[in-house]
Amino acid sequence: MESLVNLLTVIGLPFTRLIFGAGRMFLLFIETVVWAFRPPFRFKLLLKQVEFIGINSLSVIILTGTFTGMVFAFQSYIGFSKFGAEYMVGTVVALGMARELGPVLSSIMVAARAGSAITAEIGTMRVTEQIDALYALAVEPVQYLVLPRIFAGIIVMPILNAVAVFCGTIGGYFVGVNILGINKTLYLQNMYRYVDLADFYNGMVKATVFGLILTLVGSYKGFYTKGGAAGVGQATTESVVLSCVLILVFDYILTAFMF
Amino acid sequence: MISGVDIQIEVKNLHKSFGDFKVHKGIDLLIPKGAITVILGPSGTGKSVLLKQIMGLIMPDKGEILVDGVDITKLDKKELVAVRKKFGMLFQNAALFDSMNVYENVAFPLREHTKLKEKEIRDIVIEKLRVVGLKDVEYKMPSELSGGMRKRVGLARAIALEPDIILYDEPTTGLDPIMKDVVDNLIYNTQKKLNITSVVISHDIDSTIKIADYVAMIYDGKTVINGTIEDLRTTDNPYVQQFLSGSMDGPIKIF
Ligand SMILES: Nc1ncnc2c1ncn2[C@@H]1O[C@H](COP(=O)(O)OP(=O)(O)OP(=O)(O)O)[C@@H](O)[C@H]1O
Ligand SMILES: [Mg+2]
Numbered sequence: 001m002e003s004l005v006n007l008l009t010v011i012g013l014p015f016t017r018l019i020f021g022a023g024r025m026f027l028l029f030i031e032t033v034v035w036a037f038r039p040p041f042r043f044k045l046l047l048k049q050v051e052f053i054g055i056n057s058l059s060v061i062i063l064t065g066t067f068t069g070m071v072f073a074f075q076s077y078i079g080f081s082k083f084g085a086e087y088m089v090g091t092v093v094a095l096g097m098a099r100e101l102g103p104v105l106s107s108i109m110v111a112a113r114a115g116s117a118i119t120a121e122i123g124t125m126r127v128t129e130q131i132d133a134l135y136a137l138a139v140e141p142v143q144y145l146v147l148p149r150i151f152a153g154i155i156v157m158p159i160l161n162a163v164a165v166f167c168g169t170i171g172g173y174f175v176g177v178n179i180l181g182i183n184k185t186l187y188l189q190n191m192y193r194y195v196d197l198a199d200f201y202n203g204m205v206k207a208t209v210f211g212l213i214l215t216l217v218g219s220y221k222g223f224y225t226k227g228g229a230a231g232v233g234q235a236t237t238e239s240v241v242l243s244c245v246l247i248l249v250f251d252y253i254l255t256a257f258m259f
Numbered sequence: 260m261i262s263g264v265d266i267q268i269e270v271k272n273l274h275k276s277f278g279d280f281k282v283h284k285g286i287d288l289l290i291p292k293g294a295i296t297v298i299l300g301p302s303g304t305g306k307s308v309l310l311k312q313i314m315g316l317i318m319p320d321k322g323e324i325l326v327d328g329v330d331i332t333k334l335d336k337k338e339l340v341a342v343r344k345k346f347g348m349l350f351q352n353a354a355l356f357d358s359m360n361v362y363e364n365v366a367f368p369l370r371e372h373t374k375l376k377e378k379e380i381r382d383i384v385i386e387k388l389r390v391v392g393l394k395d396v397e398y399k400m401p402s403e404l405s406g407g408m409r410k411r412v413g414l415a416r417a418i419a420l421e422p423d424i425i426l427y428d429e430p431t432t433g434l435d436p437i438m439k440d441v442v443d444n445l446i447y448n449t450q451k452k453l454n455i456t457s458v459v460i461s462h463d464i465d466s467t468i469k470i471a472d473y474v475a476m477i478y479d480g481k482t483v484i485n486g487t488i489e490d491l492r493t494t495d496n497p498y499v500q501q502f503l504s505g506s507m508d509g510p511i512k513i514f
Contacts, residue, residue: 038337129352132354137343137367
């Protein structure tokens with residue numbers, strides 16, 4: 001009997017924590033939406049976050065996108081060359097980048113770069129009472145800290161995704177045509193024929209959702225940080241892990257939904 | 260005893276625990292309007308937590324906190340923001356925004372809550388920094404300041420908007436004797452000039468006697484005394500007497 005209770009607590013405790021955490025994160029999101037419709041609108045803070053999350057991530061995104069496209073061209077060439085369909089490499093690279101690799105990889109990079117920084121920054125403000133100071137100065141921290149970050153994430157992530165997809169496609173072309181010697185005209189012709197703007201939009205929707213996820217998780221983990229510098233460190237790690245997991249889970253859900 | 264005066268803040272039967280640890284076990288407190296009330300008490304008795312509850316930063320488990328007759332424990336977030344505009348607060352650790360320089364920290368409440376022009380903001384910021392004895396530090400970051408300087412920047416930020424009620428959490432702890440006197444005078448003069456309500460947490464008996472109109476003492480989660488400065492001098496309460504004399508022996512337990 002006792003061991004059964006123990007077993008239940010072992011299974012139950014993380015589970016209730018998970019439900020509790022998800023609920024709290026959802027509430028934070030609702031609160032952010034509510035504050036979005038109340039003045040003041042702090043345009044400057046939004047710009048600062050767009051710069052931090054977006055512009056400062058550009059170089060990483062360009063590198064990630066280009067190399068992913070290049071590697072993808074090599075790998076798919078191996079498969080297609082087995083039945084003489086090398087000219088399909090361009091199609092597959094563009095499709096893969098637009099629908100899947102662009103949004104997922106760029107979001108994971110941004111989660112690691114900016115999501116972690118969001119958690120560390122807000123978490124430090126929490127443990128050093130700066131969030132209390134905001135309250136004390138009659139400024140709502142959710143509106144002041146969380147809203148601009150989430151808003152910036154939603155705006156910026158699709159743009160970064162477009163950059164990643166573009167770079168990946170170029171990278172794939174470079175490897176396919178210049179290194180592997182695939183016929184240039186066939187490569188482009190097939191790419192144009194089989195890849196639609198719809199595929200690209202599909203990825204853009206994903207990127208928007210992932211932008212929301214990584215900024216929401218980052219803010220949430222920071223906002224509820226406890227326990228000094230060690231707490232900030234732990235929250236930052238948890239933030240990146242949770243963002244990445246949620247990005248992959250929602251990638252599946254969105255893919256299945258928009259199939 | 261406190262009678263015949265307007266009350267700005269009234270705390271009734273306040274209870275607060277963190278986990279199993281009971282910080283407040285029924286605090287009652289009257290804070291008169293337009294006067295300085297000093298709250299005394301040994302370290303760790305929950306003075307800072309009390310101040311945070313008065314501003315609605317921490318919610319009590321039980322009890323009422325009336326600010327101008329309104330129970331702030333029953334307000335929603337939006338209403339709380341409005342109430343907090345009446346307050347200025349100096350945090351024990353100053354709680355400066357470490358991503359902003361000194362100037363931006365002091366200007367912050369002005370930018371958020373007034374429509375003043377940059378020039379007017381500049382004048383106020385420089386003036387507030389001057390009254391706390393700081394100059395030529397506007398462009399330093401908080402991490403470049405000493406503890407005492409940080410505290411004074413926090414003080415300048417708290418008084419920048421000239422709020423109705425100012426809460427000071429140990430404003431003079433960690434300052435040198437001269438700066439202590441400067442800050443005591445500042446608290447005293449700010450109150451007299453603007454006729455605001457000031458609440459000061461302190462350990463310092465001398466400055467309490469210098470600035471206080473009213474005093475309260477908290478010990479073991481309860482209010483030991485809440486009266487005029489005269490009441491403090493004449494009370495025969497053993498807790499108060501021990502605290503005033505600064506003696507190890509008496510009913511206040513040191514573990
Ligand atoms: N967020 C918190 N979580 C858990 N316990 C807390 C929290 N804040 C304060 N406490 C506890 O409440 C008690 C009172 O803390 P508080 O900071 O109010 O003391 P204080 O009277 O201001 O002391 P001091 O004079 O040293 O500043 C302490 O024992 C502290 O450990
Ligand atoms: Mg304290």
